Amino acid sequence: MASALINVPAKAKRGDIIEIKTLMSHIMETGYRHTASGEVVPRNIITGFTCRFNGNEIFRADLFPAFAANPFITFFTTATESGKFEFEWIGDQGFSETASASIMVE
Amino acid sequence: MQQLPNSSRRQFLGLAGGAAVLGALPVVIVRPAEATPAMLASAIQNVTGGAAVRTGKVKLDIPPLVENGNTVPMTVSVNHPMAPEDHVRSIHVFNEKNPQPNIANFHLSPQNGRAQVSTRIRLADSQKIVAIAKLSDGSFWSASVDVVVTLAACTEEVI
């Protein structure tokens, strides 16, 4: 099942500052809700998001229950060279997902 | 942040009727429904280590009146270069009235080119949002915004 939507421009000019948009499918259960019988619905959230470019970390986020479901995170990066972005999401209950996107920089 | 109000009462009545053991009713510990200004202050303290925080450079873009507290678009940006020798190291966002004070921490690098992050957050009530930026020279800058939430972050289950 596809879980993530990534928006990375396929091409950019050297020195351009480009925006990267990511959307990951996840319920982001806060851990503050209760079932009808009064039990707490256990927390189940994405806790971390990392973006690496050609192996180097360029952006990292710590997420808390205050993030809306299906976390949407956008950030910027400078186009320096062609290469591959690698995205990683980790979270509760062993959640771990990755995605990647390539860019050609001229 | 949804709580069914009848559940604990029903539980109580059930126990009282069934067990009929006086003085031995279990205590239900309820988590505080909202963060306090003290929690917010101490969360900020964890990041700044007590250092001075100046107002400025940081911009918090949140609609002043949100359609639904479940999904509030938020953009936080810092008006500061992102050069290797002088850049924004991290941005930390806090709130006042959600069950806990932290919203997010964003760790940046000079590679970002621009210190700007957008996301969507949950807000339980009308409250103040605070964003603190840490620069590479160790200084802290902040901005805060008051948001009015007409429909709090309550999820409607599938009926």
Place this chain on the structure above:
Amino acid sequence: MRFAGAIAAVLLIANTAFAAEIPQAERRSGYDFMKPDTKAMQDEDTANPGMLWVLDGEALWKRKAGTANKACADCHDDARTSMKGVAARYPALDKATGRPIDLEQRINSCRTNHQQATPLPFESRELLALTAFVARQSQGARIETGADPQLAPFIAKGRELYMQRQGQLNLGCANCHDDNWDKRLAGSAITQGHPTGYPLYRLEWQSLGSLQRRLRACITGIRAQAYDYGAPELVELELYLMSRARGMPMDAPAVRP
């Protein structure tokens, strides 16, 4: 027009519900009632959480299922071509039963009859994903639902259900969506109730959901007993709503509060 006027007059007397139908020129999509931030969420594919279901649906389209071991793609090929405009004319007449069926039921009947697979439960992730994927192929297409004359009695029934007052709050759909649209209810805009964007991502659900889910929630909201998923009443209501929106462009999967 006069005939429609006569029906309106009869319903007026019968239901004591004043319901002025929205003139064609004043019809507006729910999208128009949204705040700029919500619109922005819908406008961009990477920002629209509903697209996550569309992506899932695209994968499911190609997945073999059932004892027949067939995928949707095996009969329908590329959905971009075969499903173009399809959602814009649903609910449609099911020749087998002579009754209207909606898109979800159509997908399930295909699963049962052609894939020999078990039908997908209503509001399950898989059914929502497939419905969203199919509906997406009608993006921008003008709604044509109800053109078939054989559907006329069912549309009339749907209209009746739309107009009737019910529940402890004694409200009919028309009371809000025909008479009081553009006012606000509990902080949210009351739209005209055109289902141009279904299945849609509702912020209150933090998930994608079907029109039937929305109808059931609304009916529960006026403190009436909601019809079961797949009930003929819900399909007739869907049929009426879609034919009432005829000519408006589809924008599934939409984002609404």
